[in-house]
Amino acid sequence: MQFTYEDVSKIVKASKDTTENNRNYQLLYKRFLKRMWEEQPNHQVMFCLAISPEDVDALKFEDLEDKLKIVVSSLGEANYLKIDNEGNIVETKYIEGDTSEVKKRLSELSARDYLFFFGEQDITKFINGAAVDENNIFYSRSDRMKYREKKDISKINEVMDNYTRQHVTKQVNYMVFFADSPTLYRIDPNLKQRNILRNKPEHYMRDQLCDYLTDNMKYTFTTEPELGQSKRELDIYFDVSGELYFIEVKWLGVSLNDSGNGLSTSYTDARARDGVTQTLEYIEELMNTSEKSLRHGYLAIFDARDNKSNIDFQEYRFVRKELETYLPYFSVLKVIPLEKRHPA
């Protein structure tokens, strides 16, 4: 852990600043206003929120979130809204001009009140007559913007769709799952043309999917070795606001055997149906033990069969009666077809 002199000097300066040390101000800005900005569907609608220092000191946060929603719904008529310590609108006006004219006017107004300009890229704070730079040494605006672009749980199917169509179709990404050509050639030269997976490809599949989800979604994705639980190796776990989710990974097709001198059993769609049962059994186990926070379990299927037909889930008729209660907490993610397009 290292700091530079410059970083330390910035932090020391900030530590002596009154608004940096004002907890109410920091809570208002970081908890409420930043979220308000992030939830705006359209950042082209720019506006300013004002609040007096006295009202900041007397802020009541209990109902502030609901009051700020009313502020957002009032943006049709004004682009400058002043609130009191409870979040009630006490003054509105419309400031004319382009962005730089508006910002000049805001500098004047901020001699008296704290101002927050909700701009296209971010919120600009105005304090004592001047715009204040965001001064964080641990992350940049670009880090925050990239994080905002990451998807939440409601978009998991879209993320899996992108993984399937764009990521795993690139040779550099799919080749890690397949057996190398020299080994295949030694067993049988004709095998090079087929989708033969490496021995035990499932850990690579789990890890690649885990990394992809980490890069594209807002959560921390973890796997068994990191969790230190000797439970199930092929699961990816993540938490969404205090609720547990997991993804079980299965593959169809054929791989090299453990000795590397032949092929393993060929796994067909029966394995996909087994995967459904096993995932439901795990959901049952988790929900009936200490993991009351379990929200959903997914099954991810990598399909490396040479002849890919639609997997027949038989409308889950094969699921035992006692597991049917858990079906609402379960779904199969879009199947991930694996195709070795460039046999080397």
Add this chain to the structure above:
Amino acid sequence: MNSYSDKMKKSEDIYQLLKKLNSVGWKSIRESSINRIMYLAAVLYSFRYPNEDNILQSQYRFSVTLSGPEDAEIENALINLQSNDVIKQTEEGYQICPGAEFALTEQFNDKKQQWFDDIAYIIAIYGEDKIYDFIFRDPEYRETLQGNSVYNLNIGCDNATVKFLNTFKDAFEEKIQTKEDALDNRQYLELYFEYVFGKILRGEK
């Protein structure tokens, strides 16, 4: 401490924590989040107050589960609070029932009051959706996961998180111009959370 007394003290702690979170705009909280916040309160205490006994250490014992750190008695305390209509359960988690109160003594421990204030403030800035991300990157939590024995988290003054925080503080103070520029431990804690938040934003583990 007998289990009834333990459950009552934890009930009071949870009620006070929920009150603090309410006052910073947080209306409801899930059981897993309550466990995680209590764990953070326990594991960080000795850094915040290095020359004092950890007031939470004798009361809490956290082990590692799939959802993160958990003290088994917290569940009993929540049932106790719920059955006495102090809290209720909603889709979003537990909430204090309107007008409800819970007090074991006339005055809740001052030190805990102040500490829960500090913790609620820090956590409120980042929100419930980030608590797990902080736990996952907590040094004591990570070190315990890598150990082979039963997963009991060390919340004593020599835990891995306190050690890391002291390293963090030393690294900062190496570069200050004068002693007066040193921050207090509360400020170091807030800075540390910003540092970890940067890692969360970039998806770093």
